[in-house]
Amino acid sequence: QQPVQSPQAVILREGEDAVINCSSSKALYSVHWYRQKHGEAPVFLMILLKGGEQKGHEKISASFNEKKQQSSLYLTASQLSYSGTYFCGTSDSGGGADGLTFGKGTHLIIQP
Amino acid sequence: DAGVTQSPTHLIKTRGQQVTLRCSPKSGHDTVSWYQQALGQGPQFIFQYYEEEERQRGNFPDRFSGHQFPNYSSELNVNALLLGDSALYLCASSLVWGADTQYFGPGTRLTVL
Numbered sequence: 001q002q003p004v005q006s007p008q009a010v011i012l013r014e015g016e017d018a019v020i021n022c023s024s025s026k027a028l029y030s031v032h033w034y035r036q037k038h039g040e041a042p043v044f045l046m047i048l049l050k051g052g053e054q055k056g057h058e059k060i061s062a063s064f065n066e067k068k069q070q071s072s073l074y075l076t077a078s079q080l081s082y083s084g085t086y087f088c089g090t091s092d093s094g095g096g097a098d099g100l101t102f103g104k105g106t107h108l109i110i111q112p
Numbered sequence: 113d114a115g116v117t118q119s120p121t122h123l124i125k126t127r128g129q130q131v132t133l134r135c136s137p138k139s140g141h142d143t144v145s146w147y148q149q150a151l152g153q154g155p156q157f158i159f160q161y162y163e164e165e166e167r168q169r170g171n172f173p174d175r176f177s178g179h180q181f182p183n184y185s186s187e188l189n190v191n192a193l194l195l196g197d198s199a200l201y202l203c204a205s206s207l208v209w210g211a212d213t214q215y216f217g218p219g220t221r222l223t224v225l
Contacts, residue, residue, distance in 0.1 A: 002154075032214065041202060041216040042155065087154050090212075099145055099168045100214065102154030 001025055003090050005074035012110050018075040022088030023068070031064050031071040032089040032100055035082075042087060045073070071089045073110070083110045114139055116205050116217035125193050133188045133220045137205030143167075144186040145214060146178060147202040150159045155202055156194050190222075198224045 003024040012018055022031060029050050034042035048064035048071055059076040075082055085107050090099030125131050137144050143162045147155035157170035161180035180186045184205075186198045190197055200221050204214040 034216075041218045044213050044215060047213055089155075099157035099160050099170055100155075101157065104149075105154050 002101055003088055003103040005086075005088060005106050007106060008104075009107040009109040010109070012065045012078050012108070014112055015077050018078055018082075018108060020073040020075075020086050020108070021070060022050075022072070022090070022103055024090050024092075026069065026090075027064075028064075028069050028090050028092055030091045032091075033061075033071075033073050034087045034089065034100055035084045036087060037080055037084040042109075043072075078108075078110050079096055080110050080112065083108055116203055116215055118203050118217040120220060121218070122221045123222075124225065126225050127147060127193055127195060127211075129188065129193050129224075130191045131193060131222060132186065133201050133203075133206075133222070135188070135203030135217060136185045137203075138215050141205035141207055141215075142184055143206045144184065145155060145204045145206070146186070146188045147154075147204065147216075148172075149200040149202055149219070151199070158188070168197050193224045196225050 002079040003022050006021045031048045035045055036042040046062055048062055061074045064071045085105040087102050087105045089102045091098040116138050119134045145160040146158040148158055149155045158172050158176055159169040160167050164180045175191045177189045200219045202219045204218045206212045206214045
């Protein structure tokens with residue numbers, strides 16, 4: 001089943017924070033976050049594995065709540081370059097590089 | 113280090129025709145996955161190839177077939193094209209062991225008229 005992302009869209013001013021959520025009705029092994037700009041390929045942001053470890057890179061971090069099968073992506077002090085559509089992709093088996101099931105995406109617009 | 117490459121960039125076909133799309137994985141990767149992304153939607157998993165065999169398949173009809181070559185590159189073939197096959201076709205490469213990161217190529221935009 002397709003994970004559910006929320007919100008569908010969000011508009012922020014530069015420097016504001018954003019949280020994007022991804023939830024699944026199935027037990028997950030991993031959650032993968034990507035950002036896609038119009039007309040371009042999805043760009044990998046981070047992967048979270050079963051175990052709930054919070055991963056981060058500079059001003060973008062994420063968490064994975066195993067009990068709730070939910071992941072959240074945190075964008076701190078957003079920059080204009082953060083604009084795009086964010087997708088979470090999920091895998092429910094640890095069989096290695098499985099095909100991912102993606103949500104419908106969250107459109108993020110950062111205004112100056 | 114070359115990333116994932118795909119060809120062609122764009123393609124226009126008519127209904128009923130057949131199409132072949134190509135993908136070269138990132139250096140060192142042995143697994144190739146194909147996704148279809150309709151306008152305004154997230155990528156949808158078609159199938160995955162490892163060791164020249166189809167390992168996993170999503171909910172796509174048999175009109176969609178693929179191949180992986182000994183150098184790990186891959187082809188996606190679609191027969192009897194339908195208008196609904198118009199989409200961006202993305203190839204992603206990864207390492208088979210572990211829940212590894214999948215890196216996407218730039219995609220092939222297929223338009224079926």
